[in-house]
Amino acid sequence: MKIIINYYCGIRKENQLRQAVSKLNGMQRYYYFVLNSRENDVCPTRVVNWQEFTRKNSSSQNAGEYNVFITEKPFDDSWFSHEESQYAIISTFGWETQFAPPSLRAYLEYQIAQAAIQFELDIDELTEMRMIHRSSVGCLFDFCGKKDEIKLGMRAGVICPKCKSDLSGFGINPDAIDSIEKMLGLVRAEAIGKPFLLNEKDAFIVMRYSRNDENDNSYRYGIKPALEKLGINAIRADSVINSGQLLEKIKKGIERSRFVIVKVDSENLNVYFELGLAMGLGKDVLLVSNQDYIFQLPSDLKNWECLTYTSGDYEELSKKIERYYIDNYHYTC
């Protein structure tokens, strides 16, 4: 689901918003957030009146399009945000002076996650009100009658079991729930001051190679240039400059990278160990193999999608890698 995040380009904390959107995109793949800077704040008046905003906005809202508006102005009802089935508005007013920490960035991430689940949910207000917790339990669906109760939800960073089962009952796509939970994990880490070490623009490459062999060349002339073209950093254990054992380096590299690419065309057991590690950590793993080897893959991997290329044809490999990330992760060249 593509969601446009509209904001006024004169917003004071634009950088925090940019970081929030980049992190949210880097955490999951169901939602794709696109920033759209506008000339003026979405609300021309001093305070935002939600009914008035709805009246104005519903006429300019295109069918099938989802919009989130970020404003620095307060709501006349002093709420944090309001949502409709296809658009939402979030106010940053007063966050830093009255509520932070957690940071404004974490607040934006939390509010955007909330809007994103509402867009997917699309139920009427009455049903929603039945679902919401009147007393806060630290769930994304807390009512938060007292405003700073929102911090409880940010620190817990969860959808509670009851709401999760409600969501499934409403037929929500499980991938959407999974993505929201990943976003909440990010908010939680920030809210409890535990740094969340995920480099959303890194891809870690698992392979065994010696200089100028097929694997080394496939990396240098196929995988790396393709990723760089998309703005993704390719990291191979040898390009990480720090001391420590190789395995430790590899483990860290896998943990902290958004993507993992595993070149499986060798019988090297370390490669399979690292592949298992990446899969166990829930990483987005792409298998790459040359065509001749694909039939020799271990049976567990036979049904896993594997990108293949003809040995020596690194241009073909490069194009396929590029296509894969464009098609699956909304990357553009």
Ligand SMILES: [Zn+2]
């Ligand atoms: Zn709940």
